[in-house]
Amino acid sequence: MKIVTVRDVAKLAGVSLATVSRVLNGTAAVSEGVRTRVLAAVDDLGYVPSLSARSLRATRTETIGVVLPDLRNPFFPTLISEAIQAANELGHSVITAASVRPVEEALWLAKRRAIDGLVLVDADRTGGAPSEELASLVPVVAFDRVPRVSGVETYQVDNYLGARRVTALLLRSGGRRFAHIAGPLELDVSADRLRGMRDELAANGVDDVQIVEGDFSEESGERQFGALLASSTAPDAVFAGNDLMAIGAMREAAQQGLRIPEDLQVAGFDGLVLGEYVTPGLTTYEQPAAEIARAAVNRLLELIAAPQARASAPEVHRIEGTLVARGSTRVLDEHDMHELGAVSARRGPRP
The missing domain is CATH 1.10.260.40 (lambda repressor-like DNA-binding domains)
Structure with missing residues (x-):
């Protein structure tokens, strides 16, 4: 025909x-x-x-883009799924792209007028100049990590507050020798979590903490905890910069015959579903992925409708998460849990 x-x-x-x-x-x-x-x-x-x-x-495509470097961290697919749902509910489609050069990928989409606006994920290490060009083409907001782009608003969990609360729980649970497995320290989220831990320890008269740097993978958590065990003072309380590294540390601890939480307490950060299914369950600071995604998407749509509303200086909107206590840390009484703002999600024994 x-x-x-x-x-x-x-x-x-x-x-x-x-x-x-x-x-x-x-x-x-x-x-x-x-x-x-x-x-x-x-x-x-x-x-x-x-x-x-x-x-x-047309003037508008009714489509927004979400661009990130990779999908290996399970937290990002969760965040993206929430963003897609929020955008769809407001009548917009979403193009998602993963690239080792996320800003270049975003520029490609923007220059072809395929999107009305963009959410950048994990854009911290992409550099400045190309990002400035991108921000001049379409409205941009960021998830999770602060990009080096003038005037771009970022929506993230309050990493500093979350780290302080995790550390406070480890202190209340009897931790004495502390260690932190940090994420890449050039990232603002990693630096904020390390700063939060240090400040909480200092507020409680503890100045000594061992710090090693991982890359947010299980393998790096396993490897770096092995290095901590080989040190002269092995820790009895470990705060990992994300859940994957915490799970890696727990694996290495089990291989070395350490009991969790009796010999070693471990806590992570992110609130991955996976943390519910390791044994024992992982204590963590849960990020409010749905709230972060909706706030960022709503703001992006506001900027698409009124580009002149763009902030003149970068703003970081920090959203409070939830401290979730599971079996990888010792049981606290109800009073301590209330003071810490923690919720218990401990599993009972299987029948």
């Missing part, structure tokens, strides 16, 4: 291609007689305008 084109419509209506375009897109006034002839030709021929072509000509 022959595909009907706009040329066929113009020929049947006896008008130019430009006139057909004006009628179909409503971009300029035409006489009622011409409009009637064009629409009659469309009906007679069964012409269906190309949606992709119309989106290229």
Whole structure:
């Protein structure tokens, strides 16, 4: 069957291609007689305008982009899923892309007018100059990690507060020799979590903490905890910069014959579902992924509608998470749990 084109419509209506375009897109006034002839030709021929072509000509695509470096960290798919749901509920589609060069990927989308706005994830290490170009093309907001882009707002959990609460729990649970397995320290989230732990320990008269640096993977948690055990003072309380590294540390502890939480207490950060299913369950600071995603998407849509509302200086919106106590730390009484703002999610023995 022959595909009907706009040329066929113009020929049947006896008008130019430009006139057909004006009628179909409503971009300029035409006489009622011409409009009637064009629409009659469309009906007679069964012409269906190309949606992709119309989106290229339209002011808005009703589509936003979410770009990140990879999907290996299970927290990011959770965050992206929440963002897609929030955008869909507000009538927008989402293009998701993972690239080792996330800003270049975002630029490619923006320059082709494929998106109205963009959410950057994990953009901290992408550099400054390309990001400045990106921010001039489309409205941009960031999840989780602060990008080096002037005026871009970031939505993240309160990493500093979360780290202080995790450390306070380890102190209340009887921790004496502390260690921190940090994420990459050039990232703002890692630096804030380390600072939170140090400040909470200092507030309680503890100045000594061993610090090793991982890369947010299970393997690095396992490897770095092995290094801690080889030190002259093995820790009895470990706060890992994310849940994956905490789970890696627990694996190494088990291989070395350490009992958790009797010999070693371990806590993580993120609140991955996976933490519920390791044995014992992992104590963690749970990020409010749905709240972060919705706040960022809502703000992005505001900026798309009113680009002049862009902040003149970067703003970081920090959202409080939830301290979740499980079996990897010792049981605290109800009073301590209340003071820490913690919730218990300990599993009972299987029948």
